[in-house]
Amino acid sequence: MGALAAEPVLTVRDLVVHYHTPRGPIKAVEHVSFDVYKGERFGLVGESGCGKSTTAMALLRLIKPPGRIETGEVRLEGRDLLTLKPDELRTLRWRDLSLIPQGAMNSLNPVMRIREQIEDVIICHEGRPSPAELAERVHKLLNMVGLPRRVTTMYPHELSGGMKQRVCIAMAIALNPKLVIADELTSALDVVVQRVVIQTLMEVQERLGTSLIVIGHDMGLQAQLVDRLAVMYAGRIAEIADAITIFEQPLHPYTRLLIASVPSTKEKKPLQAIPGLPPTLLNPPPGCAFHPRCPAAFERCAVEVPRLQEVAPKHQVACHLFSERIS
Numbered sequence: 001m002g003a004l005a006a007e008p009v010l011t012v013r014d015l016v017v018h019y020h021t022p023r024g025p026i027k028a029v030e031h032v033s034f035d036v037y038k039g040e041r042f043g044l045v046g047e048s049g050c051g052k053s054t055t056a057m058a059l060l061r062l063i064k065p066p067g068r069i070e071t072g073e074v075r076l077e078g079r080d081l082l083t084l085k086p087d088e089l090r091t092l093r094w095r096d097l098s099l100i101p102q103g104a105m106n107s108l109n110p111v112m113r114i115r116e117q118i119e120d121v122i123i124c125h126e127g128r129p130s131p132a133e134l135a136e137r138v139h140k141l142l143n144m145v146g147l148p149r150r151v152t153t154m155y156p157h158e159l160s161g162g163m164k165q166r167v168c169i170a171m172a173i174a175l176n177p178k179l180v181i182a183d184e185l186t187s188a189l190d191v192v193v194q195r196v197v198i199q200t201l202m203e204v205q206e207r208l209g210t211s212l213i214v215i216g217h218d219m220g221l222q223a224q225l226v227d228r229l230a231v232m233y234a235g236r237i238a239e240i241a242d243a244i245t246i247f248e249q250p251l252h253p254y255t256r257l258l259i260a261s262v263p264s265t266k267e268k269k270p271l272q273a274i275p276g277l278p279p280t281l282l283n284p285p286p287g288c289a290f291h292p293r294c295p296a297a298f299e300r301c302a303v304e305v306p307r308l309q310e311v312a313p314k315h316q317v318a319c320h321l322f323s324e325r326i327s
């Protein structure tokens with residue numbers, strides 16, 4: 001993975017996204033801030049419904065009503081994506097920043113050949129190159145993701161899940177973007193295929209030097225993949241640190257419990273479940289949303305939302321146990 005450049009390619013500040021439902025606003029993303037550095041693999045992990053996909057969609061301004069980006073700043077190499085004009089944003093998608101959405105393999109067009117779907121991405125952004133050049137680029141992309149040439153003339157239904165996910169990777173990297181976001185890329189695949197697809201994405205990322213945001217709920221899988229990891233809980237970031245630090249010195253009680261629930265082959269330990277249920281984001285608990293389930297909660301946790309603060313170099317945590325220490 002090598003040393004990371006100190007420059008962020010993406011900065012997200014105070015991002016807030018709500019879904020305005022008849023029952024009230026669902027606070028899916030609340031004041032989320034993080035940076036992704038050049039060439040870095042950044043992981044976003046958390047339980048189902050904690051706001052991971054909403055965060056990803058918001059970065060590309062793909063939130064649809066009743067969802068709305070309330071506030072925030074999303075900068076890609078300095079350009080604020082939330083204030084770009086729609087046509088500027090269209091040019092930037094795929095070319096500078098591309099998203100492999102959750103369930104992407106099921107949204108490949110069923111009546112278009114794989115070749116045409118990849119060609120579309122190129123033609124939409126760069127105009128139509130010569131047929132020979134176009135064919136060459138498609139073959140190169142397929143080759144990069146480990147798919148044989150014959151896939152070009154096939155339709156999505158003729159491919160396995162793993163192959164379809166590789167096609168999605170090929171489309172995401174077609175224009176050599178600065179940042180690729182992969183949302184639950186392998187969740188629908190069996191573990192063997194999961195490994196191979198992840199391996200493909202990592203190889204491609206390394207070869208192109210792209211930055212990568214990997215979204216998932218599998219803490220164990222993420223640990224092996226990413227340089228840094230952000231743990232999300234109920235629409236907020238609970239902790240951010242190097243993946244190794246998160247595993248060896250987790251600070252947030254939620255992160256600690258998440259790690260205790262990851263099976264290990266090295267040491268046989270009883271798996272720990274996190275007591276209680278994730279909160280509804282329609283009406284989250286006051287203060288720290290984790291406090292009703294937290295073994296270390298004290299009075300302040302029920303009344304005041306903890307801010308994400310740097311408590312050690314490159315280690316941020318949003319927990320009153322640690323805000324005490326530095327305030």
Ligand SMILES: Nc1ncnc2c1ncn2[C@@H]1O[C@H](COP(=O)(O)OP(=O)(O)OP(=O)(O)O)[C@@H](O)[C@H]1O
Pocket residue numbers: 019021026028046047048049050051052053054055065066067102184217281
């Ligand atoms: N279109 C929508 N309308 C209303 N609420 C929504 C909508 N989309 C998402 N939500 C709610 O926003 C919250 C965050 O959802 P999101 O899909 O971002 O979570 P996630 O972390 O990606 O979950 P998963 O791991 O299941 O993919 C959830 O409470 C969800 O129910």
Ligand SMILES: [Mg+2]
Pocket residue numbers: 052053054102183184
């Ligand atoms: Mg999701």
